[in-house]
Structures are given as structure tokens and as C-alpha cells.
Amino acid sequence: MRGFITTFQLALISIGGGVLLGIVIGFARLSSRKIIYYPASAFVFLLRSIPLILVIFWFYFIIPLLVGRPLMDFASAAIALIVFEAAHFAEIIRAGIQAIPEGQVKAAYSTGLNYMQMMLSVILPQALRNMAPALLTQSIVIFQDTSLAYVIGVKELLRSAAIVDAREVRSFELYTFVGIVYFIFCYSMSLLVKRWEVKRRTSL
Amino acid sequence: MTYDFQWSILWQQPYGQWMLEGIWTTVRLGLLCWAFALTLGIFVGTLRMSRLKPVRMLATAYTELFRNIPLLVQLFFWYFAAPRILPKGLVQFLYYDVNNVEFWVVVIGLSIYTSSRVAEQMRAGLGSIPLEQYHAALSTGLSNFQTYRHVIVPIAMRIIVPPLTTEFLTTFKNTALAMTVGVLETTFMSQQIEAYTFHGLEATTGASLVYFSISMMVTLLMNIVEKKIAIPGFIKRKA
Numbered sequence: 001m002r003g004f005i006t007t008f009q010l011a012l013i014s015i016g017g018g019v020l021l022g023i024v025i026g027f028a029r030l031s032s033r034k035i036i037y038y039p040a041s042a043f044v045f046l047l048r049s050i051p052l053i054l055v056i057f058w059f060y061f062i063i064p065l066l067v068g069r070p071l072m073d074f075a076s077a078a079i080a081l082i083v084f085e086a087a088h089f090a091e092i093i094r095a096g097i098q099a100i101p102e103g104q105v106k107a108a109y110s111t112g113l114n115y116m117q118m119m120l121s122v123i124l125p126q127a128l129r130n131m132a133p134a135l136l137t138q139s140i141v142i143f144q145d146t147s148l149a150y151v152i153g154v155k156e157l158l159r160s161a162a163i164v165d166a167r168e169v170r171s172f173e174l175y176t177f178v179g180i181v182y183f184i185f186c187y188s189m190s191l192l193v194k195r196w197e198v199k200r201r202t203s204l
Numbered sequence: 205m206t207y208d209f210q211w212s213i214l215w216q217q218p219y220g221q222w223m224l225e226g227i228w229t230t231v232r233l234g235l236l237c238w239a240f241a242l243t244l245g246i247f248v249g250t251l252r253m254s255r256l257k258p259v260r261m262l263a264t265a266y267t268e269l270f271r272n273i274p275l276l277v278q279l280f281f282w283y284f285a286a287p288r289i290l291p292k293g294l295v296q297f298l299y300y301d302v303n304n305v306e307f308w309v310v311v312i313g314l315s316i317y318t319s320s321r322v323a324e325q326m327r328a329g330l331g332s333i334p335l336e337q338y339h340a341a342l343s344t345g346l347s348n349f350q351t352y353r354h355v356i357v358p359i360a361m362r363i364i365v366p367p368l369t370t371e372f373l374t375t376f377k378n379t380a381l382a383m384t385v386g387v388l389e390t391t392f393m394s395q396q397i398e399a400y401t402f403h404g405l406e407a408t409t410g411a412s413l414v415y416f417s418i419s420m421m422v423t424l425l426m427n428i429v430e431k432k433i434a435i436p437g438f439i440k441r442k443a
Contacts, residue, residue, distance in 0.1 A: 009425045049419035050412045051380035053391055058412065061404040142273035151384060158277055175285040188274035
């Protein structure tokens, strides 16, 4: 049970952090300044092409070097997840912003807003509303991805099951249970997303 | 920050040999899973379009079930839990007599997981084909099966090539999870090198570069393939 809470916390932290960092990087990918555009693109391409498990190991090894002392497993996994998911969110956000018609930008400028105001109060709210289904789907993926924190010893749902299994030797019941928990949660979320999407489409 | 970088551990013996073996296993695992997943996924995805309700529901249940459980949990299920409910004789044969069980467990687990995702893409592809195509094919005298086999599925396949490329790369990256049940693939090897030499950063970076370069190659290759097989008249992807 405590494992489930850890899974939940990990998922929430990574989604929150991932979206925020993703917005920043998504904007950087739209920048016309090369010095901003290239590093952001490199970040996205690199992280999207290596497995999450390696990213988790990466942070597990590099954080002690930068900070000088090992961090908690949980923090290390959370940072790795945030950074990894930010790359995925950035792409969704970039696509969402690009889907907004150019006229909106021009209209916003012509009312006298500056770039920051235009983005924050005109473009981003619209873009976020359009992207909501994609963002939620990615959030479900993150929820599943938190199971990878297992490898560096975070006591989330799967690790807890493995610990209990080592003591009680009831593999079948335990892993089936873990599967069911994930299934119920992810499936109900995805149904919710689907319903919402249909509702939005009919309201337009 | 004082850290003694020793990149040479990546090609020193025996570690270099380990890395190469790991890469070879990763590639084999990726391709094998992809072959199974693609076949199964196309099949299940097409079944979801069936007119028979039980068939459709079964295919949908399959897709939703395997799509909504994390891959790692599924691998653990096949590796730890499944042997406990299968008949004894079968378990003896499968889990003790077969060489390299871990490898095949991952092939099964990853293939099933990926096939459900392919099925979902397939459904989207089939859904994007206008109904007239179907009626036109029927009116030329093809049977329902022939229509799907020769007209609908081939077109849908070409439409979903870009998402399938992404899916292949995901599969390829997912093979890294095989390390958790003890398959000696790239990520496992990099962690083993870490355990022997304490140079985890170099080993992990090396493994990352391997995945990165293979992904890049596949992406470039698929860009060419996509251009070759694009159906004239459909929206082309901007280069």
C-alpha cells in the first residue's frame, strides 16, 4: 500500500515538473535565436532516443558527482523522470503552439501586447486546451513509467511487491495484483480522456 | 567535482567484448520482438474492425489489457508469476530445459505489449480509410476477406508507417528493460561494467550512445522508406 502512494507521488511530481520544464523547452524549440533553438533541439532528440532506464541510471551516477553526495533514490528517480518526460512534453507543447493560427499572434500583437503577454494570455491558454488530451495520455504513460524506478531501488508499487514476494513467495498473486492495480488506474484514466475528447469535439 | 574519467574502459578487454555482446543481444531482441509484434498487432488491429461483436470485444479487451499495464510489470508476470500457474511438466520444459529462458520471456512479454500498441495504430490507420474504398472493393467482386487482405490493410499499412517507426524505436528502447530479468543486453552490460570498475558514468554514457546512434540510423532509413512508399495524393509529411 505504501508502494502505491510512492508510485502516485512519483507520478505527480514527474508530471508537474515535466510539464513545466516541457513548456520552457517547447518554447525554446520555437525560438528564432539559434543559440536557444539548437541546445533545446539537441536535448529533445537525445532524450527521446535513449531508453528511460538509462536516463534513470545516468542521474543515479551523475548527481552524486555534481552535488558531492548521493541523493535519495526517490529524488534521483524523480529528477530523471522529470528530465526525460520534459523532452516528450516539449514536443507535444511545440506541436500545440504551432497549431494555433498565425492570425492569433498578429491579432494579439496589434492590440499592443508584448511577446511575453501575448504568449501567456493569448496563445498558451488556447494551446493548452488543445493539447489537453495528448498531455493526459502522456501522463498515463508516465504513471506506467514510474515502475522503472524499481531498478535503482525506489520502493514503489512494483518494488514493494518484489519485497513481499521475497518474503512470502507468492509471485502469482502479487504480480497479478500489481498488474490489476495499474490496469484499473490507467484504463479508467484513458476512458476519462476519451470521454472528454468526444465532449470537446461535439461542443466545437 | 573530482572524477577520474576513463573512457578506455569502454573498449578495454573484457569490457569491450561485453559491450559488443550486449549490443548484439539488444539488436536480436529488438528485431525478433518487432517481427512478432507487427504480425500479431496487424492481426488483432484488423479484428477490432470485425462485424462479429464477440471477436471485436475480444480484440479490444486484448489491446486495452496489455496497453494499460506497465511493461516491467508484464515482464515480471511472465518471468516470476506465470511458472506458478502453468502445469508442472510445461514449466519444467519451458523454464528449465530451454536455454536462455530470460531471453524468450522478454521476447514474449515485449511482443505482446508492443502488439497491443501496434493494434491501436492499426485501428487508427484502418479508421482513416474512407468507406467508399471498401464499397468499391466489394463491388468488384472481392469477398470481405479479400477486400481486407488486398485493399484495406495494404493502404492502412502505408498510412501508419510514420507512427510505426516511432513504435519500433520505442520497442527498441524497451528492450533495455530486459536487464531486469537478467538478459545480457546493452544496458545490463553497462551496469555490469559499472559493478566491476566503478565507472558507471562512462558505461552508461557508452550505452546511451549506442541507443542514440541506432535510433538515428533507423530514423534516417525510415525517412527514405517513407518517401518511397508514400501513396500519391495522400498528404505527404513535410521533409
